[in-house]
Amino acid sequence: MATIMKATITMAMSIKHQTRKGLLFLTASLGMLSLSVLSCTASEATPDQKSPEPSSRRTGMYEASPLAEAMRSMAMDMESLRAKADDGSLRIEEVDAMILAHADMKTAQATKPADIKASYQGYAEAYLIQLEELKERLRTNVDRAERLEAFNAALTTCVACHQEHCPGPISRIEKIKVQP
Ligand code: HEC
CATH class of the missing domain: 1.20.120 (Four Helix Bundle (Hemerythrin (Met), subunit A))
Incomplete structure (x- = not known):
């Protein structure tokens, strides 16, 4: 019984770990995605009211x-x-x-x-x-x-x-x- 419990917990933990990794990956990819389609979806600011550059440009993540x-x-x-x-x-x-x-x-x-x-x-x-x-x-x-x-x-x-x-x-x- 104890071993089954232990196995279940280990499995649950590893699933949780996988999910967390998956979520992290998902969040990261969604972030990249929203940045890359930003200029095509959001209507642009007019030249005289340009918004500051996305911070990721400074970190070099998005080019x-x-x-x-x-x-x-x-x-x-x-x-x-x-x-x-x-x-x-x-x-x-x-x-x-x-x-x-x-x-x-x-x-x-x-x-x-x-x-x-x-x-x-x-x-x-x-x-x-x-x-x-x-x-x-x-x-x-x-x-x-x-x-x-x-x-x-x-x-x-x-x-x-x-x-x-x-x-x-x-x-x-x-x-x-x-x-x-
Ligand atoms: C043959 C198709 C096509 C024509 C013609 C075209 N565009 Fe584009 N334009 C695109 C595509 C596709 C993108 C997205 C590029 C990307 O994200 O790689 C884009 C992106 C842009 C962007 C956003 C760039 C950014 O900062 O991400 C601007 C501004 C733009 N076009 C202006 C113009 C203007 C002005 C003209 C005409 C003088 C023009 N486009 C003609 C297809 C076109």
């Missing part, structure tokens, strides 16, 4: 994926060219530089590559084609409405891809559009 880094600079590029698109001082060379740099999105590794859908490359192409269209319109000296139409259309392709892959930044992207 942005190459695709997330590429996306951050894409967003910053579009934001910094917004006023120029608006007032007509946007230059062809600036759009060209974006076409070159933003093509990185076609190959950069995502946080969760398994979540990248078959439609991804099509959206990436659509976006780059819109930038080509914007360039063409600048070259042919179109009026303000047509210029902004092309600028906003490029942002619409960002949003289209984001609706399927990463809804968090959509409101930030919409804010870059210029009212014609």
Whole structure:
């Protein structure tokens, strides 16, 4: 009887130990997961009210994926060219530089590559084609409405891809559009 009790207790303890280990593992993975999807789920703070960097960045536990880094600079590029698109001082060379740099999105590794859908490359192409269209319109000296139409259309392709892959930044992207 005593031995059975003892065996049961040992078993219970070892199960408890396993569970605790499992729970620890689960908590750790959930933590990582919530960090990695944070930027895709939570709607982002506007640039002027940015929240502080997640503390884990300082501890080195979490690093942005190459695709997330590429996306951050894409967003910053579009934001910094917004006023120029608006007032007509946007230059062809600036759009060209974006076409070159933003093509990185076609190959950069995502946080969760398994979540990248078959439609991804099509959206990436659509976006780059819109930038080509914007360039063409600048070259042919179109009026303000047509210029902004092309600028906003490029942002619409960002949003289209984001609706399927990463809804968090959509409101930030919409804010870059210029009212014609
Ligand atoms: C072809 C699909 C696609 C297009 C087009 C696209 N994105 Fe993204 N974007 C993604 C995916 C997927 C992620 C998540 C990346 C990751 O976590 O690795 C992302 C992430 C982001 C992020 C969050 C980065 C971070 O800090 O984690 C921002 C901001 C962003 N995109 C802005 C833009 C802007 C602005 C455009 C257009 C100028 C754009 N995206 C076009 C697919 C796209």
